[in-house]
Amino acid sequence: MSEKVSRLQHLRSVRAWLLWQLRRTDDTIAELERQEAAATRAARTSPPAPRGWKLAMRRTGGGGTSAGPDAVHTDDCGLAGKNTKPLAREQALRAITEDGVTACPYCRPDTDLGVL
Structure with missing residues (x-):
């Protein structure tokens, strides 16, 4: 038991x-x-996080050095490549409007910057 x-x-x-x-x-x-x-x-x-921008640089054929600005991209654009420089809003706006740098046709940073 x-x-x-x-x-x-x-x-x-x-x-x-x-x-x-x-x-x-x-x-x-x-x-x-x-x-x-x-x-x-x-x-x-x-509020959503503030948007960032970056400047993609052209690459030269040989040594991999930069040949100048290629296009302005949003900071989350996958087409920018690795050779980029971060930009403030004013710098991105100036690059597109005054310096003649093209805006990426995929991420359209010009729309966010109000350039259209």
């Missing part, structure tokens, strides 16, 4: 531990749901 009591006590201990784990899991789920809801609210209320 003592064997059955021992087994019963063991199962009650396992049950108590499982209930404790379940409460911890429920608490963790509730906390993650609160964090996710807060992040969603913040994303809806936060």
Whole structure:
């Protein structure tokens, strides 16, 4: 008989531990749901990050040195290549309007800059 009591006590201990784990899991789920809801609210209320621009430089055939500006791109444009220089808004605007540098036809930085 003592064997059955021992087994019963063991199962009650396992049950108590499982209930404790379940409460911890429920608490963790509730906390993650609160964090996710807060992040969603913040994303809806936060203004978008300011746009950046970059100047792609032409490459010469041999040594890989720059031959001059090629085009103005938005900072997230994949066509700009690796040989670029970051530009402030005013610099990008001046490059397109005054310096005659072309705007990328794919990412259209001239639209964001209000040049059209």
